[in-house]
Amino acid sequence: MAILRAILTAATGGHAPARVPVAAVRPLPVFHIETGGCEGCAMELAALDGAAYGLAATGIAFVTTPRLAEVLLVTGPLTRVMAPVLEAAWHAMPEPRALVAVGACAIDGGPFSENYAVLGGLEGRAPIDLAIAGCPPSPAAILSGLVGLLGG
Amino acid sequence: MRNGANGAAAALIRRGEAEAGTWRFRLDEDGWRGLVDALRDDPLPFVGLWSDGRDVHALFLDGGAHPLVASVAPETGRYLGLSSVRPAASLPERCLHDLWGIAAMDARDVRPWLDHGVWTSTWPLGARPGPVSWPPDPPEFRPVPAVARAGGMVQGIGPADGLPQAPGHLRLGLAGGGIAGAEWRLGYAHRGLVARLCGMEPAAAARLAGRAAAGASVAHQAALCRAIEAATDTAIGADAVRCRVILAEIERIATHLHDLSRIGRAAGASALAACCERLREETLHLCGRMFGHRMLMDLVVPGGMLEGDVATIGAVAGQVAGRGDDMLREIRRHLAWPGLAGRVRGCGTLTEAMARALGVGGVVGRASAREDDVRRLEPGYRREWLDSGVRGDGDVAARIDQRLAEIGGSCRMLAAARRDWVPDGAPRSAVRERAGEGIGCAEGPRGAVWYWVRVADGAVQAAFPRDPALAHVAALEHVLDGADPEDADLIVRSFGLSAAAADL
Ligand code: SF4
Numbered sequence: 001m002a003i004l005r006a007i008l009t010a011a012t013g014g015h016a017p018a019r020v021p022v023a024a025v026r027p028l029p030v031f032h033i034e035t036g037g038c039e040g041c042a043m044e045l046a047a048l049d050g051a052a053y054g055l056a057a058t059g060i061a062f063v064t065t066p067r068l069a070e071v072l073l074v075t076g077p078l079t080r081v082m083a084p085v086l087e088a089a090w091h092a093m094p095e096p097r098a099l100v101a102v103g104a105c106a107i108d109g110g111p112f113s114e115n116y117a118v119l120g121g122l123e124g125r126a127p128i129d130l131a132i133a134g135c136p137p138s139p140a141a142i143l144s145g146l147v148g149l150l151g152g
Numbered sequence: 153m154r155n156g157a158n159g160a161a162a163a164l165i166r167r168g169e170a171e172a173g174t175w176r177f178r179l180d181e182d183g184w185r186g187l188v189d190a191l192r193d194d195p196l197p198f199v200g201l202w203s204d205g206r207d208v209h210a211l212f213l214d215g216g217a218h219p220l221v222a223s224v225a226p227e228t229g230r231y232l233g234l235s236s237v238r239p240a241a242s243l244p245e246r247c248l249h250d251l252w253g254i255a256a257m258d259a260r261d262v263r264p265w266l267d268h269g270v271w272t273s274t275w276p277l278g279a280r281p282g283p284v285s286w287p288p289d290p291p292e293f294r295p296v297p298a299v300a301r302a303g304g305m306v307q308g309i310g311p312a313d314g315l316p317q318a319p320g321h322l323r324l325g326l327a328g329g330g331i332a333g334a335e336w337r338l339g340y341a342h343r344g345l346v347a348r349l350c351g352m353e354p355a356a357a358a359r360l361a362g363r364a365a366a367g368a369s370v371a372h373q374a375a376l377c378r379a380i381e382a383a384t385d386t387a388i389g390a391d392a393v394r395c396r397v398i399l400a401e402i403e404r405i406a407t408h409l410h411d412l413s414r415i416g417r418a419a420g421a422s423a424l425a426a427c428c429e430r431l432r433e434e435t436l437h438l439c440g441r442m443f444g445h446r447m448l449m450d451l452v453v454p455g456g457m458l459e460g461d462v463a464t465i466g467a468v469a470g471q472v473a474g475r476g477d478d479m480l481r482e483i484r485r486h487l488a489w490p491g492l493a494g495r496v497r498g499c500g501t502l503t504e505a506m507a508r509a510l511g512v513g514g515v516v517g518r519a520s521a522r523e524d525d526v527r528r529l530e531p532g533y534r535r536e537w538l539d540s541g542v543r544g545d546g547d548v549a550a551r552i553d554q555r556l557a558e559i560g561g562s563c564r565m566l567a568a569a570r571r572d573w574v575p576d577g578a579p580r581s582a583v584r585e586r587a588g589e590g591i592g593c594a595e596g597p598r599g600a601v602w603y604w605v606r607v608a609d610g611a612v613q614a615a616f617p618r619d620p621a622l623a624h625v626a627a628l629e630h631v632l633d634g635a636d637p638e639d640a641d642l643i644v645r646s647f648g649l650s651a652a653a654a655d656l
Contacts, residue, residue: 033312034319036341039652040366040447043410046316047436050413050429064314076652080270081340082319085312111363112343116276136366138446139433 027061028150030100031069033089036118037076037110040136041103045075048139060146066092071149075136077105077112078119098129098149102142107131161187161194162214165222172589176209176221184224184232191237196220198234198511200602200618201244202346203252205279210234210241211591211602211618217529219591221604226254233259240511243622251346253278263292266339266655277347291337296325298332307637311340318652322644326637334632334640336625341655349605349615354380354454354583357612361603362449364617365653367410370396370403371596372603372617373452374530378592379603380454380612384584391579392456393532397569398469399448400594401562405472406435406447407597408515408555408562411648412483415552418642419495424486431479435472442468456580466573469566476563483556496548500631500643503546510630511623514599516647519554520546527595537565548639548646585610596620598648621654 034042049055049062063069066089078086090097101122104110109120122128132145164187168177179187191198199211199219207223208231214220224231233256234241245256246265253275255262267274269288273281299306304327311319319340325333345364349357354377361376362369374396381388409432416425440446442464451458457465487493502512504521513524521544527533540561543550587608594601599620606614624647632640 031314032316033314034317034341034652036319036343036655037652038363038366038369039318039650040363040369040449042316042318043366043447046410046414047429047433049316050433051426052430052433062314062316066312066314076318076341077343079340079342080272081268081342082311083270085319085340089312111360112348115344115347116272116281117342117344135363135449136447138440 027056027059028071028146029061029063029069030071030073030146031063031066031089031093032073032075033082033086035074035076035082035086035106036079037103037105037112041075041105044136044139044142045073045102048142053139053143055143058143058147059150060143066090067094069093070096071098071100071146073100073102074106074122075102077109077121078125079117080119081117083119099126100130100132100146100149101128102132102145103137104133104135107133110135159194159196159214161190161196162212162220164190165212165220168222171223172221175219175591176223176589178207178223181224181227184222187222188232188234188237191234197508198238198240199600200616201234201241201248202604202616203248203254203277204606204614204616205252205277208248208254209604209616211604216524219593219602221591229253230255230257232257235260238511239509240623240626243626247622251275251277253280253282266342268339276344293323293337294333294335296333298327299325302327302332304328304332318650318655320651320654322640324632324637324640329636331632331635331637331640334629336629338625338651338654341652343656345617345656346615349612352612353610354384354607354612357615358453359450361617362452364656365596365619365621365650366447367407367648367650368403368596368598368601368619368653369447369449370399370452371594371601372619373449374400375592375594375601376603376605376615376617377452377454378594379590379605380583380592380607382590382592383588383605383607384586384590385588386455386581386584388456388581389576389579391462391575392581394569394573395457395462395465395579396452397530397532398465398566399451401565401569402435402439402468402472403448404562404597405559406432407648408559409435411597411645412552412555414645415548415642416486418645419492421486421489421492424483424489424492427482427486431482434475438468438471453580454583459580462575462579466570466575469570473563473566473570476560476567479563480556480560487552493549495639495642496552496646499548499639500635500646501545501547502627502631506627506630507546510627512599512620512627513623514595514620515554515558515597516551516624516627517599518542519550524600525595526593526600529593530595532569533565534568537561537568539564548642551646598650598653599623617656619653619656621650624649625654
């Protein structure tokens with residue numbers, strides 16, 4: 001996936017540091033893409049976005065279009081079919097933007113390493129601003145990782 | 153044994169050459185053709201279709217109780233397909249062709265399904281993987297005549313819609329205010345589970361199966377372990393049997409709550425969604441604290457359960473069961489959300505006949521009056537425990553109601569499983585070093601999960617997972633056709649479709 005690496009690297013201007021400026025009054029908009037996992041990480045994100053966690057109060061909000069997002073949150077290993085979709089979402093985002101890998105799959109492929117259908121994780125392919133380990137990580141772990149981005 | 157057990161199709165299969173126990177038989181080309189003919193009039197339920205690289209295998213469930221596999225060697229890379237007599241076999245035929253390059257003759261649909269043309273080879277699991285042409289062919293969708301006629305439009309949703317779910321693409325033809333033709337395009341989440349399982353040691357394979365589909369992790373672990381245990385003639389202890397039942401029922405409650413919350417959100421019933429989210433989190437949190445695995449992964453291993461405290465599992469069962477009545481009372485209160493009943497009643501109806509034709513079982517099938525529950529075949533379950541029945545309406549309301557009834561049923565099972573249990577303290581036996589073939593099943597929260605395996609030299613040599621999600625895909629296309637576009641999301645949620653589980 002040299003293409004993806006080149007594009008993502010160029011787009012972040014040689015990998016800008018993970019500082020996402022947020023106006024205090026506006027939540028940090030996060031666009032989530034599952035690129036092919038077991039849905040475990042996605043279900044934990046759903047839990048995080050649900051009533052049991054007061055996500056809105058933390059200053060983080062999931063959005064349904066990358067055009068409004070400052071953070072691209074990826075779960076699942078990158079399948080070959082999803083690579084262009086991920087690229088397109090990244091390109092649609094305004095700058096500055098951050099790339100967050102949630103779960104073993106998104107980081108290094110986890111249980112789904114490279115094969116005929118899968119490229120593997122984002123590590124080494126794109127500059128990851130934040131990696132949240134686990135298979136899957138708990139909503140609390142995801143939240144504390146994301147909140148770290150808010151600090152700036 | 154109920155009727156069908158001695159049906160013509162099953163008898164034809166049994167007339168073949170027995171290759172594995174009393175459940176897998178090899179047919180020659182004529183025998184296979186005769187079987188396809190017989191299936192036209194025989195109701196023998198179709199479950200799955202796959203290859204091991206050499207033969208084509210079709211799994212049926214004889215009399216609703218006996219797995220029965222028919223195998224045939226393809227001639228020059230082709231076999232007579234089953235989809236002309238079993239519409240449920242259509243997507244499996246397309247998967248089989250994409251993965252192994254073995255083509256179904258007389259098939260309803262021969263377009264690629266999993267393969268979007270960007271894999272490193274075509275037919276990656278076949279004897280001779282082929283080269284890939286570049287650029288890949290654009291996907292070929294079914295024409296939507298109503299849209300052309302009425303001047304409607306086509307709307308595509310996904311594969312990246314920002315929602316917390318596996319990627320998939322739904323294409324809706326919209327004409328005259330309704331949906332005129334619905335088609336899924338999946339394969340985005342295909343990770344090559346079969347290829348990965350081959351060569352793995354049993355324990356590693358079970359860990360991977362726990363990541364086949366997160367909403368049915370226990371079901372996948374248990375079904376694969378049962379297949380491996382059957383293949384190696386490994387007996388497991390009573391404690392392990394009971395622990396698996398308990399974990400499966402906890403998983404059912406958690407996934408039903410997840411699906412109910414997604415339904416609630418899609419229906420605009422936010423209080424219902426919030427209530428289910430909180431209840432689910434309670435359960436997951438408890439599991440995380442007690443087992444170290446919120447979603448119950450890595451707990452079922454070949455030979456039994458992960459070493460650990462059986463008493464802990466019993467205690468968790470007791471705690472979840474103890475919340476059952478309160479849980480249901482809370483959810484029911486929110487079902488009275490204004491306007492909800494009007495939205496879900498009569499919406500997205502799947503008739504019993506269609507459910508049967510398309511091979512939809514599980515909670516969705518039971519909401520369409522199909523008595524389909526493989527827990528009857530699983531060790532550790534008592535028939536009288538399966539008391540949550542079926543619903544007849546087949547609509548979103550019935551699917552909600554069925555899930556509620558099953559949450560209640562699962563809680564009662566957890567209480568019962570705990571009540572007369574005296575742990576003997578040996579939750580795990582060693583998997584025997586034996587070569588063989590086995591089949592195993594588990595009723596997951598969204599339907600029956602099956603695994604077939606061939607084991608030799610302490611490793612999985614060939615395997616096949618069957619998840620209910622693929623049947624949901626076909627059924628949804630049918631149900632969405634003609635529905636109100638406003639209801640599309642709600643209907644999809646009510647099935648609990650998981651693209652991750654459909655793609656594997
Ligand atoms: S990291 Fe684990 S839980 Fe998350 S998608 Fe991958 S396999 Fe599933």
